[in-house]
Amino acid sequence: STLETLKVAGYQDKSSAGADLTHHMTCNMGECPPENRHLLGNDVLMTISEWGVSEKAFAVKVSEWQPDFKIANSVPHITVAIGPTGKPKDSNQINMWFPLKDSIMVEGKFLEVRA
16 A cells, blocks of 8 residues: 555654644644634545645645635645655645545544644
């Protein structure tokens, strides 16, 4: 699999603190915008349509989400793995994206996480 190949190349699917990387898609940094607050706690269905990779990160692109909500990230994605010198935020710099043969649907929960 692609993830197994990346692991051989030194990529890891956990943060330096040991947390799984695939647990979120960032909508915006800071407080949840007022126009999205009504979605807090609700299920969200997302369509994964592409995968992307750089020297520092591997991610999957989210092409659609239901219900619709505002997102600040120019390329909505879920970080899957990071390279030996990478950080999860490096997935924001991926500029090589490749289409999946078939889209994948994933379900998540719309939450506000405060650091």
